[in-house]
Structure formats: structure tokens, C-alpha cells
Amino acid sequence: MFPELNNLLNTTPEGAEQGKLTLLCDAKTDGSFLVHHFLSFYLKANCKVCFVALVQSFSHYNMVGQKLGVSLTTARERGQLVVLEGLKSAVDIFFRPQEEPHPLQFLREANAGDLQPLYAFVRDALEPVDCGEAAWRCPVLLVDDLSVLLSLGVGPVAVLDFVHYCRATVCREWKGNVVALVHDSGDAEDEESDVLLNGLSHQSHLILRAEGLATGFCKDVHGQLRILWRRPLQPTTPRDRSLTYQYKIQDKSVSFFAKGMSPAVL
Amino acid sequence: MAAAGTCGTGTRSTGSMVAAASTNNVTSFQRRGPRASGADSGCSRLVSIAGTRPSVRNGQLLVSTGLPALDQLLGGGLAVGTVLLIEEDKYNIYSPLLFKYFLAEGIVSGHALLVASAKEDPADILQKLPAPLIDDSYKKECDEDVCSHKMEPDIKMKIAWRYQLLPKMEAGPVSSSRFGHYYDISKRIPQELIETSKWHGFFLPEKISSAFNVESCSLTPGYMKLLQFIQNIIYKEGFDGSNPQKKQKNILRIGIQNLGSPLWGDDICCTENCDTSHSLTKFLYILRGLLRTSLSACIITMPTHLIQNKAVIARVTNLSDTVVGLESFIGSEKETNPLYKDYHGLIHIRQIPRLNNLIYDISDVKDLAFKLKKKLFTIEWVQDNYLRQERNIYPPGFSYLLKQKDSAWGEGSLQHSTFLMSFLAKATAFASRLVRHCEPLKQTGSGRIHQAAGPRLWHDGRRQEAQF
Numbered sequence: 001m002f003p004e005l006n007n008l009l010n011t012t013p014e015g016a017e018q019g020k021l022t023l024l025c026d027a028k029t030d031g032s033f034l035v036h037h038f039l040s041f042y043l044k045a046n047c048k049v050c051f052v053a054l055v056q057s058f059s060h061y062n063m064v065g066q067k068l069g070v071s072l073t074t075a076r077e078r079g080q081l082v083v084l085e086g087l088k089s090a091v092d093i094f095f096r097p098q099e100e101p102h103p104l105q106f107l108r109e110a111n112a113g114d115l116q117p118l119y120a121f122v123r124d125a126l127e128p129v130d131c132g133e134a135a136w137r138c139p140v141l142l143v144d145d146l147s148v149l150l151s152l153g154v155g156p157v158a159v160l161d162f163v164h165y166c167r168a169t170v171c172r173e174w175k176g177n178v179v180a181l182v183h184d185s186g187d188a189e190d191e192e193s194d195v196l197l198n199g200l201s202h203q204s205h206l207i208l209r210a211e212g213l214a215t216g217f218c219k220d221v222h223g224q225l226r227i228l229w230r231r232p233l234q235p236t237t238p239r240d241r242s243l244t245y246q247y248k249i250q251d252k253s254v255s256f257f258a259k260g261m262s263p264a265v266l
Numbered sequence: 267m268a269a270a271g272t273c274g275t276g277t278r279s280t281g282s283m284v285a286a287a288s289t290n291n292v293t294s295f296q297r298r299g300p301r302a303s304g305a306d307s308g309c310s311r312l313v314s315i316a317g318t319r320p321s322v323r324n325g326q327l328l329v330s331t332g333l334p335a336l337d338q339l340l341g342g343g344l345a346v347g348t349v350l351l352i353e354e355d356k357y358n359i360y361s362p363l364l365f366k367y368f369l370a371e372g373i374v375s376g377h378a379l380l381v382a383s384a385k386e387d388p389a390d391i392l393q394k395l396p397a398p399l400i401d402d403s404y405k406k407e408c409d410e411d412v413c414s415h416k417m418e419p420d421i422k423m424k425i426a427w428r429y430q431l432l433p434k435m436e437a438g439p440v441s442s443s444r445f446g447h448y449y450d451i452s453k454r455i456p457q458e459l460i461e462t463s464k465w466h467g468f469f470l471p472e473k474i475s476s477a478f479n480v481e482s483c484s485l486t487p488g489y490m491k492l493l494q495f496i497q498n499i500i501y502k503e504g505f506d507g508s509n510p511q512k513k514q515k516n517i518l519r520i521g522i523q524n525l526g527s528p529l530w531g532d533d534i535c536c537t538e539n540c541d542t543s544h545s546l547t548k549f550l551y552i553l554r555g556l557l558r559t560s561l562s563a564c565i566i567t568m569p570t571h572l573i574q575n576k577a578v579i580a581r582v583t584n585l586s587d588t589v590v591g592l593e594s595f596i597g598s599e600k601e602t603n604p605l606y607k608d609y610h611g612l613i614h615i616r617q618i619p620r621l622n623n624l625i626y627d628i629s630d631v632k633d634l635a636f637k638l639k640k641k642l643f644t645i646e647w648v649q650d651n652y653l654r655q656e657r658n659i660y661p662p663g664f665s666y667l668l669k670q671k672d673s674a675w676g677e678g679s680l681q682h683s684t685f686l687m688s689f690l691a692k693a694t695a696f697a698s699r700l701v702r703h704c705e706p707l708k709q710t711g712s713g714r715i716h717q718a719a720g721p722r723l724w725h726d727g728r729r730q731e732a733q734f
Contacts, residue, residue, distance in 0.1 A: 033624055057558045063324070063622040087555035094552050095497055107548070110484040151581045152551060153484055153544035183584060190577030217632060249624050 001041040001068055004256045008227060008245060009206075013045035018138050018175045021167055023204035024145075025197065027184035028212035029223045033249055035144045036061070038179045040068040043075050047176075048136035050125040052118070052143045054086030067252045080136060082125040086148070106154055115154060115162040122166055128174055139176035141166055146200075147183040147193060156195040163200060184209075205230055210247075220264035221246050225256065315515050315561075317375025318346065319445045324622045329517055329563050330375070330446040332367030335645040337446055339615055339634070340588060341627025344565075346517060347558050348587035348619060349550070353570040354524075355594040355611060360636065361567045363451070363643055364592075365521055368565045370395040370455060372463075372519035374447055379465035380499055380520045382492055384529035388467030391523075392460050396449035450641045468495050470530065486542050488531040489549040496520060497556055506560035518562035525549075526568045526582075535572035543578065550585040587619040592636070605648065609635035613645055 006012060024034045032055075039061065042049050053061060062072040075081035084103055093102045103121040106113060126139035149159050163180065170176040182200060185193045201207060207228040213221060229241045245256045257263070321328050321342050328343030331350065337343045344350050350368075354361040372379050373395065381388035473491050485493070500506050505518045526534055526546050533540035557564055566586070570579050583589050594611035595601045606612075613634045620626045633648040 030620065032620065036624065060622050064624060067624070087551075087558050090552055091497075091555040091559065094555075095494070107552075147581075147584065148551070151544065151547035151585060153548060183580075185577060185580050188576045188580040190580060193577070251623070251625055254624070 001044055001070075002037050002254045005037055005254065006041070008243065008256060011041075013041060016042070016045045016047070016137075016177075018177060019171045020177050020205040021163075021171060021200075021203055022177065022179045022206045022208070023200050024179065024181040024208050024210075025184050025201075026181070026210040027186050029210055031181060031183075031208075031210035032144065033254055034208055034210060035142065035179075035181055036064045036068060037254075039072075039142055040065055040070045042140045042142070042177070043070045043072075043080065046080075046137050047140045048080055048082075048126060048128075048138075049075075049140045049142060050082045050084075050122055052084045052086070052122070052141070054084075054148045055144055057087055058083055058085050084121060107152060111153075114158045115149070119162055119165045123169055126170060126174065126176065139170055139174050141170050141176070141178045141180075143178075143180040145181035145183065146196065147181075150190075150192050150196065156192045156199070159196055160199045163203070167203065213246075220248060221262045222249050223247060224259070315517060317371070317377055317445065318517060319343070321345070323627060326621055328445075329377070329519070330371050331364070331565075332369075332371035332447070332449065333364065333643065333645070334446040334448070336364070336590070339645070340618060343445070344563050344588065345619070345621055346561055346563050348563060348621070349554060349557060350563070350565045351582070351586035351589045352565065352567045353589065353591035353616070354567050355592040356571055356598075357594065357596060358524075358569070359596070360592050360594055360611060360638065360643075362523070363638070364590075365523060365565060365567055366391075366395050367449060367643070368519065369521050370398065370449055371447060372517075373455065373459050373465075374398050375517075376463070377517040377519050378503065378505075379463065380468070380496065380518060381465065381523075382468035382470075382495075382521065383523040384470035384488065384527070385524060387469050388465070392465060393454065395455040395460075396451045397453035397455050399448040399450050448642065451638075451643065452641050466495075466499050468492060474531075484542070484544060485548055486531045486545045489545055492522070493549065493552055493556075496553070500556060500560045500562065505562055515561060518560065520557075520562055520564040522564065522566045524569060525566050526570075526573065534575070534578060535569060536574075538574040543575070546578070547581050547585055550582060554585065554587075583617055586617070587621075589617040590614070591616050606635060609637050609646070609648070611636055612648075 001013070011017065022038070024031055024038075026032075026034075039049065039051060043065075051061075058072070065072045072081060072083070076083060086104065089102065089104050090107055092098070093104055094107055097108065101117045101120070103118045105117045106115065122141055126141065128135070128139065146159055146163070150156060163178070166178055170178055180200065182197050183193065184197055207226075207230065209226040209228070211224045211226065213223060224244060224246050227243045227245075244259060246259050246262060247254050247256045248262065255263075315327075318327050318329050319342075320326065323341070327346040328337075329346060330337050330343050331340070352361050352364055369379055369381065369392065373392075379392075381391055383391060468491075470488050470491075473495070474488060500518065501508060503509075503518070505516070524530070526532055528535055532545055533542055534546055553564065556562075568582070570582070570591075573579050573582075591614040592611060593614065595606060595609070596611075600606050600612075613636045615628075615634070618626050618628055634645055635648045636643060636645045
């Protein structure tokens with residue numbers, strides 16, 4: 001969790017909003033620092049998190065999480081965190097066929113159908129249990145990232161259906177949040193990726209877009225973050241507010257500053 | 267150790283291994299997964315594998331790519347468990363060199379090799395590897411392993427007793443445990459090194475001729491067979507920690523040549539919209555899963571310039587960890603550019619992974635070019651050559667005056683410039699004439715010039731006007 005980003009988004013772990021779909025998007029740069037931020041943010045906010053980690057191994061997220069002040073292993077042992085490790089599960093299901101439906105069942109099929117087994121996994125993980133123990137604040141689904149599903153042969157419409165189902169269950173029914181990372185291919189003319197990105201941008205309440213600088217690589221400014229609030233709940237607030245900041249990623253945090261106001265330049 | 271008991275059930279999850287290890291406070295590398303942090307590796311019980319070293323940033327285990335210059339650009343080396351993707355140059359002349367360096371480094375360090383190719387028999391590939399250089403003049407750092415050798419307690423020297431303390435020098439370094447070696451391309455690797463090494467070959471025409479009974483899975487049969495072969499070797503040889511009885515841990519170096527080319531049965535380089543468009547990306551994903559759960563590192567050369575669909579190139583880049591692109595000057599307009607006169611091509615570091623960290627090591631230098639000399643493959647910063655030429659024409663220690671084209675020779679029309687400005691003036695669009703203005707400043711006793719350039723203002727204590 002980066003305190004500066006919390007200030008920009010005007011949220012705190014105690015007062016996190018519910019029922020929102022947040023879209024993380026990156027273009028020409030790596031936006032995975034946003035995933036680490038939201039993961040540690042929701043763990044600190046005492047929410048039950050289902051993390052679909054398709055890109056890196058669990059220990060990678062764990063190690064970055066430790067730098068940000070959360071321990072994913074303890075959260076997993078406590079039952080606060082449910083992780084689907086994409087890489088490990090893919091190897092399991094690819095080389096040893098399993099009988100019961102596996103969340104990544106589509107890897108074995110020639111024409112990947114839909115993501116229903118994956119949705120079933122998410123639903124089972126986040127179902128609120130009504131027992132006497134200390135309940136978690138709200139369920140959160142975090143996906144890193146959805147573009148990998150396109151690379152694995154799933155169609156963009158199937159991914160959009162999956163997100164729709166998750167939103168209906170997690171956001172609307174259980175008043176939780178959904179956060180997903182999508183890569184923007186930019187000028188690579190990836191039609192499937194554009195369909196997915198446009199569809200998700202339309203549905204989401206908050207869009208965080210990390211872009212590389214148009215002028216290329218810079219040592220002191222790693223990129224630009226555009227924050228777009230959509231669908232304000234109160235009719236009196238102005239619609240579609242947008243802010244742009246530049247950022248620099250450091251070892252344990254990310255510092256944000258207004259455009260052109262990098263400490264290296266001033 | 268108690269940790270052996272929990273691992274003996276054959277569970278493949280490295281997570282449980284790490285948990286067991288941390289409760290026992292064991293930092294021995296044998297008990298931890300390949301992605302474990304070396305943050306507490308200061309303790310001497312850390313068992314290290316030959317030919318590897320922990321990264322200075324996060325303790326990640328690194329192996330050398332065979333080119334110490336490339337190791338430096340990648341932040342110390344290639345991390346174990348990751349993929350190095352080499353985007354081939356147009357005529358596939360220089361990328362096989364990087365491939366061979368990687369494999370040769372594996373043989374010299376004593377690692378196991380897995381060579382996969384659809385074009386060449388792996389045994390032939392291994393015969394053509396470059397020979398390691400043992401010449402001392404190429405060693406950059408002192409060889410600490412030599413000092414740690416046991417000394418024979420034979421004759422006690424009476425007079426030259428200090429010489430007894432010196433370590434004995436190796437006659438020939440067959441298996442050196444130093445990180446990163448230099449190779450001589452003009453010579454072949456000695457046969458005995460290949461014979462003592464452990465290698466597995468995958469030659470596609472041999473494997474695919476057997477009847478295939480694979481279920482349709484949207485992976486081309488070639489990729490399917492290769493994945494099964496790799497998984498088989500990793501499991502049988504115990505690189506994923508499933509065989510705890512193995513005493514000496516080792517790294518498996520996987521080399522896949524020309525992945526994605528039509529010889530692998532993939533249409534992705536032939537047409538823009540092919541049926542098997544997801545085959546290559548699926549292969550890379552499953553391969554990454556295999557690598558992350560085992561002690562292995564992989565190099566893949568891919569002819570990305572042949573892939574018609576740009577979206578696929580972007581996806582392939584996202585699915586690989588480290589991506590290096592080679593661009594050779596043969597046949598391109600850059601061949602005649604004087605800036606690139608001494609070089610054979612450019613090398614682009616397109617992507618470096620962030621592993622266990624928010625940040626990564628990236629060098630500031632972006633314009634890198636490579637040169638293939640008779641014996642060595644070197645990587646240099648392009649500007650170095652240019653600046654060298656500049657210094658010959660405009661030596662430092664003088665000051666130069668800059669006159670814009672078509673301006674008068676009167677007062678105030680000349681601008682004072684130092685060596686650096688003269689360098690910049692060359693790059694500017696307008697033509698300018700540079701006039702040598704004054705003699706070099708007197709040398710001081712130490713031989714250093716205090717002022718790089720300057721008009722003779724304070725030399726005599728009086729201001730002097732410029733004389734023409």
C-alpha cells in the first residue's frame with residue numbers, strides 16, 4: 001500500500017468503498033506495482049481477498065508484500081487470502097489430468113470455451129460464511145492479469161462474461177470489490193485486447209492507467225498515472241473526474257508528483 | 267533434518283518447503299525453492315551451486331549468460347527460473363552466437379544442458395560450441411577458488427618459507443566455479459568437456475516421427491512433445507526438488523533454437539491469422555510454469571521479425587521475462603552510417619523482469635552496439651566511438667570559437683566554445699566554423715590541466731583581448 005496513492009485516491013484502509021470495479025491498465029510500461037498496492041491495501045483493510053495470480057509465482061508477491069508491510073503467508077494461513085497460483089496450477093493440469101473441474105480447465109481444451117470453472121472457484125473462495133468468527137469486511141477479487149487469459153486462447157467475450165459474473169456476485173450481491181489488471185497493447189493492433197479493454201473501461205468505476213512517458217526512458221520519472229473516476233454515485237458531484245500524476249518507483253514505495261515537478265528536475 | 271521428513275512425501279509445492287525450512291531456520295539452499303530470498307544468506311551454511319551467485323539487489327540466484335558484458339546489462343546475470351528471449355537478427359548470424367555462449371557457459375560451470383532444435387541435431391550444436399579462454403589477461407577479477415585449494419603439506423621450505431603460503435596454481439581450469447567466462451569463437455570446445463557434461467537433446471524430426479496420440483489441445487504437436495520432454499527431464503533428474511536424496515543440486519540450462527519458425531510446425535511466421543495462433547503463447551506460459559518451480563534457466567531464440575501479427579509479438583514479450591533484441595546492420599541503411607562504422611549491429615534490451623521487487627536493475631545506457639571480432643563478441647556504448655573520433659580532431663585543452671554560417675567576422679559574431687560545445691555543434695543543423703583560439707594552458711607540475719579551456723584572461727593577471 002503506497003500512502004501517497006491513498007491520498008490521491010482519497011481512500012484509507014478503514015474507509016474503503018464497496019461495490020466497485022477498479023480497472024488497472026498499463027500501456028508501454030509495467031503496471032504491476034498497482035496490483036501490489038491494492039493487494040496490500042485490501043489485506044490491511046481486513047477484507048477477504050481472492051487473488052488470481054496468473055503471471056508470477058506466489059513467493060514474488062509475498063516478498064514484495066513484505067516490503068509493503070503485509071505478510072501473504074500469514075494472511076493465507078488465517079484464511080483471509082485465497083490464492084490461485086496460475087503457473088503452478090497450469091503445470092499441474094497440463095501434465096496430470098484431473099477428474100474434478102479445475103479452475104484452469106480451459107488449458108486442456110482445443111477451443112477454450114468459457115471461464116465457468118474459474119468463476120466457480122472465485123465464488124467458492126469469497127462466499128461469506130455465517131459462522132461466529134470475526135467476519136471480514138467485504139470480499140475482494142483481485143486478478144493479475146486478464147490479458148494473459150487472452151494469450152492462453154480464451155476469447156475476449158468469454159473474459160468479459162467472467163468479469164460480468166464476478167461483478168454481479170461480488171460487487172452487487174456481496175457488496176465487495178473487484179480489481180483487475182489489463183495490458184493495453186497500444187499500437188500493436190491487438191483487436192482482442194482492445195475489445196476487452198473498452199468493455200471493461202465502460203463498466204468500471206475507477207480506472208488507473210499507468211503509461212510510459214511519451215519521450216521514452218527516464219531514470220527519475222518512471223511513468224505517468226492517470227486516475228479516472230467514473231459513475232459517481234451522488235448526482236451532485238461532477239461526472240468523470242480525471243487526474244494525472246507522474247511517478248517514480250522506489251524500493252519500498254512509489255512517489256507521486258505533479259507533471260514536470262519531479263524532484264530530480266526541480 | 268526434520269525438513270526432509272515433510273518433503274519426503276513428494277509434494278511438489280515449494281511453498282510448503284519454504285514454510286518447513288523457515289520454521290527450522292535452515293538457510294541451506296537444498297531445502298528452499300528457487301525463488302527464496304537470500305536475505306539471510308549471510309550465514310555460512312548456505313550451500314551454493316557451482317556457476318551461480320546471488321544477486322546483490324534481492325538475493326535472487328543468478329546464472330551467467332556466457333557473455334560477461336550481457337550479464338552486466340541484465341543486472342548481474344540471468345535469474346534462475348526465468349526465460350531469456352533473444353529476438354533474432356534478420357539473417358540469423360549473431361543470435362546463434364548468444365545461444366552457444368549460454369550452452370558453453372553451462373558446460374564449463376558443470377550445469378546440465380537440454381538443447382532443443384528443429385533444424386540441427388543437438389549433438390552437432392554441442393560440437394560447435396566455443397572454447398573457454400584460460401588466458402590470464404582476460405580475467406577481470408582474482409580467482410578466489412584458487413586460494414581455497416588445499417595445500418599439500420609436503421616439503422617444508424626453510425629459506426623461502428613465505429612461498430609455502432602461496433596457493434598452488436591450477437594446471438588447467440577444466441571446471442571453474444567462477445561466474446562468467448570468456449570464450450574464443452575461433453576454437454571449438456575440447457571434446458573431453460562435452461563428454462564429461464550431462465546433456466539431453468531434443469531433435470524434432472526424430473521425436474515427431476513416432477505416432478502421436480496426443481489429445482487435441484490447441485498446441486502444435488512439436489510444442490507438446492517438447493513440453494513433455496522438458497517436464498520429464500525436470501522430474502526425473504530432480505531439478506524441481508522432488509527427489510530429496512540428491513546431494514548435489516545443479517542447474518538445468520534449457521536452450522530452444524528458432525522457436526516459432528515453421529520448422530516447429532507453427533504457422534505463426536507464415537500467415538497473419540493462423541489457426542494455431544495461441545499455440546506459441548500457451549507454450550511459453552506452460553514453460554514459464556515449469557521453470558518457476560525448478561532450478562533451471564532457459565534461453566529461446568525466436569525469429570520475431572518473421573511474425574506477421576504484431577499483437578503476438580507483444581504477447582510473447584509479456585510472457586517472457588528478459589527480452590533482448592539483436593539488429594544487425596547487414597543490408598540495412600545503417601551500414602553506411604559513420605556512427606556505426608566499427609560495429610556489426612545494435613543490441614536492444616527490451617525488457618528486464620522485476621522479480622521479488624518493485625524495482626529492477628536497468629542500465630542507463632541505451633545505445634548499445636555489438637561487434638564480432640575474430641575471437642570475441644563485444645558490446646559497447648555507441649557514443650564511445652564517436653567521442654573518440656571527436657577527440658582526435660578537436661583535442662581538449664584548447665578552446666574553440668564557433669562562427670555561424672553566413673555571419674560576419676566582426677566583433678561579437680564569434681561564440682566561445684569548449685570541446686564539449688564543439689561536439690554539440692557538430693550535431694546541430696547549421697554549419698559552423700571552428701577556429702582554434704589559443705594555445706593550450708601551461709602544464710602544471712602534476713601534469714593535470716586545471717582548466718579544460720579558456721581564454722587567456724587571468725594568466726597574466728590582466729585581461730587580454732582575443733587576438734586573431
